Amino acid sequence: MVRWEADASGRLREAAMQLYVERGFEQTTVADIAKRAGLTARTFFRYFADKREVLFAGSADLQEQLVLALEAAPGSASPMQAISAALDAAATALGQHPEHSRKRQSVINAHAELRERELIKLASLSAALADGLRRRDVPEPDASLAAEAGIVVLRVAFERWINEPHGADLSQTMREALDRLRTVTTAR
Template structure:
């Protein structure tokens, strides 16, 4: 991360990353498919945590209540290191390929959540709508959280964003 911040993503090589980490490039490739994956390495673990939260939600919960429980778990997992997250996001924001990769990861997460909701008996389009809405809330809250270095924690920012969604969807 330090190299990406110091030199920029495009200018940083795998050899430099490996050297900074005290590894060989060959060892680097045992852990990461490419230098982009350094930024996205925890995606599979995050998805597993979120799916467990979805499965643990009470059967009586509405689709959005389930998604809210999932967002709480996401906030706990993602909200531990604001400065690291801020740096990571700044690297991603400066590179179109990384922004695309981030969107693909979020789309995969949304698809997994929608599938989990369907397994709970939520019909379409409700399952997809709730899952996509949850990912939008996650993305908007995360962006606000990393841009406000001394603001509320990610859990609170996530709840506030979900509340804002309720406000903007309520008829006046």
């Protein structure tokens, strides 16, 4: 008989984060995470491919939210206005749990392998946004340039937001970063 575990995925993510912060990423095993969550390693692998993926589990959902927001932008929106709509969606999704985001990023920043995984995920987001822009009849290289610029804004704003714990919310920080991009691209 299969026993269903209430919010097993959430418990595993929380246990992993606690252990990564306490012991370090490399010193934490899947068995440690499962035990802390009160589950088995077998249950862990039902939800995550490996211990790295615990940190990146929401990537597909985030990508879907960004693309949907980009697609919902008015047809008259410029490529960067459509990207701005996607960035608003990103800020809403990522800005919900600032303390968790800070811990997660500190774990990622401490390990080259995790930083590489993060860059791969960001490249996937950029490619999805560029595809969305091309579906809006934005030609190349404009679609790729706007998508890449959007990801740069996301990265810069997110880093600033997690490093200023009592600053503005992520949406505001994202808009400020986008404004700075406009300023630096039009300045002499």
